[in-house]
Amino acid sequence: MNRLEVTEKIISTKVSKGIKWDAVAKKVGLSKEWVTAACLGQMTLDAEQAKIVGKIFGLTVEEQKWLQVVPYKGSLPTPVPTDPLIYRWYEIVSVYGTTIKELIHEEFGDGIMSAIDFSMDIVREADPKGDRVNVVLSGKFLPYKQY
Amino acid sequence: MNRLEVTEKIISTKVSKGIKWDAVAKKVGLSKEWVTAACLGQMTLDAEQAKIVGKIFGLTVEEQKWLQVVPYKGSLPTPVPTDPLIYRWYEIVSVYGTTIKELIHEEFGDGIMSAIDFSMDIVREADPKGDRVNVVLSGKFLPYKQY
Amino acid sequence: MNRLEVTEKIISTKVSKGIKWDAVAKKVGLSKEWVTAACLGQMTLDAEQAKIVGKIFGLTVEEQKWLQVVPYKGSLPTPVPTDPLIYRWYEIVSVYGTTIKELIHEEFGDGIMSAIDFSMDIVREADPKGDRVNVVLSGKFLPYKQY
Amino acid sequence: MNRLEVTEKIISTKVSKGIKWDAVAKKVGLSKEWVTAACLGQMTLDAEQAKIVGKIFGLTVEEQKWLQVVPYKGSLPTPVPTDPLIYRWYEIVSVYGTTIKELIHEEFGDGIMSAIDFSMDIVREADPKGDRVNVVLSGKFLPYKQY
Amino acid sequence: MNRLEVTEKIISTKVSKGIKWDAVAKKVGLSKEWVTAACLGQMTLDAEQAKIVGKIFGLTVEEQKWLQVVPYKGSLPTPVPTDPLIYRWYEIVSVYGTTIKELIHEEFGDGIMSAIDFSMDIVREADPKGDRVNVVLSGKFLPYKQY
Amino acid sequence: MNRLEVTEKIISTKVSKGIKWDAVAKKVGLSKEWVTAACLGQMTLDAEQAKIVGKIFGLTVEEQKWLQVVPYKGSLPTPVPTDPLIYRWYEIVSVYGTTIKELIHEEFGDGIMSAIDFSMDIVREADPKGDRVNVVLSGKFLPYKQY
Amino acid sequence: MNRLEVTEKIISTKVSKGIKWDAVAKKVGLSKEWVTAACLGQMTLDAEQAKIVGKIFGLTVEEQKWLQVVPYKGSLPTPVPTDPLIYRWYEIVSVYGTTIKELIHEEFGDGIMSAIDFSMDIVREADPKGDRVNVVLSGKFLPYKQY
Amino acid sequence: MNRLEVTEKIISTKVSKGIKWDAVAKKVGLSKEWVTAACLGQMTLDAEQAKIVGKIFGLTVEEQKWLQVVPYKGSLPTPVPTDPLIYRWYEIVSVYGTTIKELIHEEFGDGIMSAIDFSMDIVREADPKGDRVNVVLSGKFLPYKQY
Amino acid sequence: MNRLEVTEKIISTKVSKGIKWDAVAKKVGLSKEWVTAACLGQMTLDAEQAKIVGKIFGLTVEEQKWLQVVPYKGSLPTPVPTDPLIYRWYEIVSVYGTTIKELIHEEFGDGIMSAIDFSMDIVREADPKGDRVNVVLSGKFLPYKQY
Amino acid sequence: MNRLEVTEKIISTKVSKGIKWDAVAKKVGLSKEWVTAACLGQMTLDAEQAKIVGKIFGLTVEEQKWLQVVPYKGSLPTPVPTDPLIYRWYEIVSVYGTTIKELIHEEFGDGIMSAIDFSMDIVREADPKGDRVNVVLSGKFLPYKQY
Known part of the structure; x- marks a missing residue:
């Protein structure tokens, strides 16, 4: 068993039971x-979160354990x-990438916007x-340190 | 002459004169x-905008004309x-790409968030x-049409 | 189960039963x-469309549900x-790509021809x-907005 | 000198003189x-066409000769x-590629739609x-021959 | 079932029964x-050809049907x-590609040698x-048309 | 100076003087x-051939020397x-590659058709x-040797 | 002018004058x-650092300004x-990549070792x-935050 | 059976039994x-090590044999x-690659830091x-030899 | 069944039985x-060789037949x-590739060292x-022929 | 100036003066x-070697200095x-790569054949x-060390 199989089971169950992500998140x-x-x-996830998710999607105890293992990240096949x-998101990075870089550096100096200490809100x-999709990305600014 | 040369002249002038993007935008x-x-x-840019930008960066009339030509877009070398x-932005698309897709479809159905009828605000x-970098992305939702 | 398996079942059934796409579309x-x-x-597809397609290709209720889930798009292996x-279509984009770009911009200004608010007719x-293959592509023009 | 340099001169002259492709085509x-x-x-181009284009863009006799040489085709950098x-056009090929293939084969059998005996009309x-961009692509159907 | 599985069955049967391509072609x-x-x-293949091939390789009726479906072409994994x-054939295209292009254009003008109205003979x-491998490639010349 | 510059000079001179490859070959x-x-x-080329080619294209003695240096081969940019x-030639290798492999092995056993002890004739x-383009490729068969 | 040109001038001057990086760092x-x-x-670099480096390598005031601009990072051509x-460093990441991931997660949980709040010491x-090359890499652990 | 299957069994067992790498290493x-x-x-691993690891993860004798076979190395899918x-480690190589090269050569001359006679310590x-992740990499310097 | 499965069976049997390549070669x-x-x-392999190898690795008659089929060559996954x-071998080609080319051409003129009429000896x-690994590569020189 | 320019000058001079690598090596x-x-x-090269090479190819003192700088290695454009x-050398690695790996491991255990403590002899x-090209590659075996 591996994490990918657990993910596929979750997606498959979501389709057959008509579960909403929003409802999962609330729980x-x-x-x-x-x-x-x-x-x-x-x-x-931590143990408690895994248990809640496991109940929603009918996961076994072992499958819940996989939810608590740090996964190999990256969700795209190419x-x-x-x-x-x-x-379209890749295009935003491609077209606006240098703009984002210029403006963050102009405001903060050399460093990056964290993708780890990070949150996203889609409304x-x-x-x-x-109607429009509004997405707020919030990432801590991390300055390059000199040493 | 081509647009790339005009871009390079703008960047070069920005460095030597210490111009701020924020100041350019205000003008x-x-x-x-x-x-x-x-x-x-x-x-x-339209003609008037090109003239303003041209004045800031010391562009010739011909260089200003290039600002009014639709460029071949894509700002990244790889x-x-x-x-x-x-x-980090590419990583956000890589890690959260399928999440963004799921949530927009859950809210809006099949379609995309436009990268054309789009705006971005970095604060x-x-x-x-x-301190944090907050970025608001706003794109019109465009539904796939059946035909 | 996933969408790919449903697609493969549809194609496989089409071959063994000799179904025509044109007939499916009419239904x-x-x-x-x-x-x-x-x-x-x-x-x-919506529920009703999925039911019709499901009947033609002998799909189960769960398989019909997959037809109503927004798929991860892109139909080509490379x-x-x-x-x-x-x-030959890729070649048309390769050879005529800059021409298409120039002519649409000459007529409409900066923006794109939508691939979402889009239809295609092959006759x-x-x-x-x-005999010739005539294909009409119709996409809404979406102007880049300034902000 | 090579064809690329002639192309760049044409584009550069087009920008500085404000020439329209439509006007060039009419001439x-x-x-x-x-x-x-x-x-x-x-x-x-043939000699006469090259002369007309050469006059519009101020090309030398040698540059006009390059317009009469078959170029190494492919207009995109990546x-x-x-x-x-x-x-968006690449996306159409990616999303609809297998659909186009199925429908042309359903109508014509095995073969291709020519990209050589081909014309395109953008209106x-x-x-x-x-407003919409309507594009008509017309390509001769070429059947695979058995031998 | 798909075409690839039929191809693999044909190859596998060929090895175990020691069938020659030449003998298949004659039949x-x-x-x-x-x-x-x-x-x-x-x-x-058409229905009759598929039946002959099916008999040689012990294919079922459904497998024979797959031989009559236009395949997604391209036989190489990379x-x-x-x-x-x-x-070595790729190398010939790599080393002689521009030579072939020059000589066909010198003889025929702009256009291509068809890979569809095409035959090949290996002797x-x-x-x-x-001993040498002699291969004759014969493809119809297709001129680019002006429009 | 390098071989590429000599090649470009040859091509450029060919265009401006209207030289035919066939005529060069005859000389x-x-x-x-x-x-x-x-x-x-x-x-x-050897020294004598380089001299003949040099005369046709107006090459200096040093440029003729470059024609006598073994080049880094491969004529295609991608x-x-x-x-x-x-x-179309790449497509022939892609579509017929495994066929060519099967038939040469059926006739000759394991080995290759040489691309070095090789000639090509385009008529x-x-x-x-x-009209058709007929191309005869002739390559010595080289068997894999056991050792 | 751009940063790359300043980098090349620094390297070129380093070779011709026989400057040591260690000496530059000390200054x-x-x-x-x-x-x-x-x-x-x-x-x-900040203004003062740029001045020191500029003096060592004979940089103009404008070149020193480029040292103070955040560069587009990434030092490798492929x-x-x-x-x-x-x-060998790439190989270490390739061979030990999953090991490093496992051990950092075992010690710290989900998160990353920062490459921004980071220092390196080669001795x-x-x-x-x-003799051996010893390299100490020190990066702040950044935990993924839940939200 | 192959090494990959043994690796997957080890990882799977680690998750279900909650084994720590540190504990395995101590044994x-x-x-x-x-x-x-x-x-x-x-x-x-050698036979004794394989036996210890096999006991921890419940491996069969044949699976333990695979641990003693030199694997095809490289742990990353892309x-x-x-x-x-x-x-982040790849980024360190990308951003600091030329720096590492310069400093090792400045200290040792031409050669490499071995990734074979190599050890790593993560604390x-x-x-x-x-808290910080400190990693010490130690590799023997191997000079290029002249011959 | 295909050749890859036979190869995997051979490797798997080699591990479980502890067979040495050297011993296989001697037989x-x-x-x-x-x-x-x-x-x-x-x-x-020819029939007799396949029988010997088949006996060592416990291959069926059909598996032995696959050993006699010319395989699709290339043993590396990337x-x-x-x-x-x-x-390291790829690196030798990368670092010394142009050197090898220069020296073979200096000695032999234009042509290649055959990888078909070729043998290798590792001692x-x-x-x-x-201790050192000494490898002798011996390939027939094949001159490019003029025609 | 950079190392590439020095390399190009050496190659260019070699062609124009007809210098042999063998003669350079002897000096x-x-x-x-x-x-x-x-x-x-x-x-x-060291200073003395650079002086000898510099004299043969007419290099300036600065160009000779570049010969003494460790270059960014890798001689191939793709x-x-x-x-x-x-x-053909790449093909040897591709076809025989796993064979070489198996046989070196069978003889020496886990480790590599060094490409640094390495020599090559082409005769x-x-x-x-x-006539044949015989190449002897000699690389020190470097065992993986446990730690």
Whole structure:
């Protein structure tokens, strides 16, 4: 058994039972973004969280243990993603990458925006011209240290 | 002459004169995100905007014309970016890509978040444990249409 | 179970029963282009459409559920397709890509032709020198917005 | 000197003089699609056509000769294009590639749609919900021959 | 079931029964080149041909049906082939590619040598210094058309 | 100076003077295939051949010396060629590669068709349905030796 | 002018004047590892440091300004480095990558070892069987945060 | 059976039984770094070590034999690792690669730091600002020899 | 069944029975280099050799037949090998490739060293400073022929 | 100035003056293999050697200094070499890679054959069936050490 098999079981059960990520997150008591990432094999749950998720998706005790193991991360099958929704995000990095770099450095100096001490919030914004997806990314600024 | 040469002249002038992107944006009257992307060769200016930018960076009339030509977009030299700051964004897409896909589809159904009818806002969030970079991405949801 | 397995069952049944895509499309009541793409795992059906397709291809209730889940899109096994028919389309993008870009920008300004608010129509055009494949692609123009 | 340098001179002159591809095509007496592709280094002009194009863009006699040499084709710098407009076309091939293959084979049997005996027509279609880009691709069907 | 499985069954049966491609081709009544390519999953047989091939290799009726479906073509596992015999052909394209291009254009003008209206004949040429492989490739010249 | 510069000078002179490869080959006294490959930087000339070629293309003594140095071979800018004419040859290797392998092994046993002790002959074959490009490839069979 | 040109001037001057990195670091007053990385275009100097480095390598005021601009990082020309010394480090990541991951997670839980809040110290360790290179890498542990 | 299956069994057993690498290493009597690498399929155990490891993880005699076979090394699924923890190490090589090269050559002359006569030690360093991961890499310097 | 499965059975049996390649080679009566390559799926055995190998590794008659089929060659899973021992050979080609080319051409003129009419001999050379691996590669020189 | 420019000057001078690598090596007093590699930018010369080489190729004092700087190694423009002579070596690694690995491990246990403590000797072996290239590679065996 490995983590990938647990992820596939979760997804398969989600489809057959019609479970919503939002509902899973509420039961776990954390954001839907973090909980979904964890269920998709990208984050590590503690024992209690694994038990809750295990109950929702009918996981065995051993499968719940895999949820508590740090996974090998990276959720995409190819370096440049082919799925149109995910590609648009890759395109944002491609088109705006140097812009983001310039503006963060202008504000903070040399360093990075952390992808570890990081959170993400995805919300619907009503708009008469067509609703919008609003995503807030928040990452701690980590300065390069001199030594 | 081509757009790349104009971009390089802008960057070079920025370094030697110590110009700030924020100041350029204020003179153009648009967000610092869009204006920086335009100066870095990713967006298209109109004649008036090109004149303002041209004055700031000492561009010739012909160079200003290039700012009004739609550029071949994509600002990164490699499919997987090597620069640590930009890589963190690539990592977010890699680790959270399937999560973003699941949650947008759960909320909106099949479709994408537009990277064209799109805006981005990068701000500093003060935090006693270390300031954070907050980025708001806003893209119109575009549903797949059946036909 | 996953969407790929459902797609493979559909294709396998199509071969053994000699089903035509055109006939499937007529029963679904949409174009043959959209319906074929959906059966090949690229589009999302609603419950009623899934039921019709499920009946044609002998799918179980659970398999029909998978047809209603937004798939991870991208139908080709390699970035540059090896199949001669599909390669000719890649070649059109390769040879005419910059031409298409120039002409759309000349007519519409900066922006893209949508691949989401999009339809395609493939028809045979009789021609004494050899019949032709005529394909009409129709995509909404989406202008880059300034902000 | 090589064809690439001639192409760059044409593009550079186009920007500085504000020439339209449509106007060039009218003077050559062929479609804007073919003429633009030729000016961008993808097609071969005859002597008369080269002279007309040469006059418009101020090309020397030797530069005109290069327009009459069959070029090494392929207009994109990377196998997967980074420019959003051109990427949407790559995405169409990626998402609809197997659909196009199935439907052409269903109608015509084994063979391909030619990218050589081929024409393309790009037009604006007015639409109250936003104008559309309509593109008609026409390619001769070439059946695989048995031998 | 899919075409690949049928191809693998054909190859496996060929090894265990010691069948020769030449003998298969004679029974089908076409060239050994075309028939071998078809058995290896690259060409499409009609019902009668599929029946003959099916009898030779002990294929079921459903497997014979797969031989009549247009396959996704491309017989090599990597873009640059590793097998020494096949690599030599890749090397010929690599070393002589621009030569072939120059000479066909010198003789025919702009266009291509078709790989669809195409045949190949592989024969042994006796030679006292070591027998030679002689291969005749014949492809219709297809001129680029202006429009 | 390097061989590439000599190749570029040859090509550039060919365009400006309207030289034919066939005429160059006749003066050198070898096939047009070998001579063109040599002029395009893929083969090595002896002193006398270099002198003849040098005279035709106006090469200096030092440039003629470069023609006598064994070049780093490989004439294509990308592993998968983008040019349609050359791609068709890559496609033949891709589609027929395993067929060629099977048939040569069936006739000769394990070994390869040499790409070194090799010749190629490209001729026009008149055909009422459209002239054809006929190419004869002849390579010595080299058996793998046991040891 | 760009940072790469400044880096090349520094390296070129280092060779012609026989400057040692160790000596440069002593004058800057920081570790040889950080200072060398900065001189090679990977770190950002402040004005005073840039002045010191500028004096050592004979840089102009403008070149010194480039040293104060955050560079686009990544010092290697290929994803898998070809240089034997650098490859050995890539090999360590390749062979020991999963080991490092397991042991850091076993000790710290889910998170990473920072490459930003990071230092490196390279020293010679005398050894009768042949001196050794000892390298100490120190990176802050950054835990993934739940949210 | 192959080594990969033994590795997977070890990892699977580790998860279900909650075994620590540190404990395994203590029983084997070697460092946790070497023993973990061996258990993950990168190093070769002798018969006695294999027996100890086999007992811990419940391996059969045949599985223990596989631990004594030199494995095909390389533990990562892609040339550029996607897992954030391992990527940081790749980033260190990317950003500091040329620095490491310069400093080792400055101290030792031309040669490499061995990745074979090599050891690694990973320890936690307590730090009030956040604990750190300290890693000591020790590799014998191997000079290029002239001959 | 295919050749890969036979190779895997041979390797698996070798491990469980503790067979030495050297012993296999002695029974076959050929060099250990050729026999090992054949057992690893890279060379073709005749009926008698296959019978001997089949007896050693307990192969069925059908498995022995697969040993007599010319395999699709290439023994490495990636273009750049990750295994340190095999990588060192890739490194030799990378570092010394142009040197080997220069020296063979200086001695023999244009042509290649055959990898088909080729043999290899790997021996241990005792050395007080550490034993050495000595490998003799012998390949027939094949001159490019003019035509 | 950089090492590449020095290498190109050496090669260019070699062609124009007709210098032989063998003669250079004799003057330097080392093998032709090591000296050629050094002249091609892969090895590091000491001051005296650089002076000798500098005299032969007319190098300035600064250019001689570059010969004494450890170069960034790797002599090939692509991961899989296109030049037929060098490719044959890549093919040997590809076809025989696992064989070499098996036999060295059978003789020596786990470890590698060094590419640093390494020498190569290329000689012509007269043979009535065609002269052969004999290459002796000698590398110290380096065992993996346990720790």
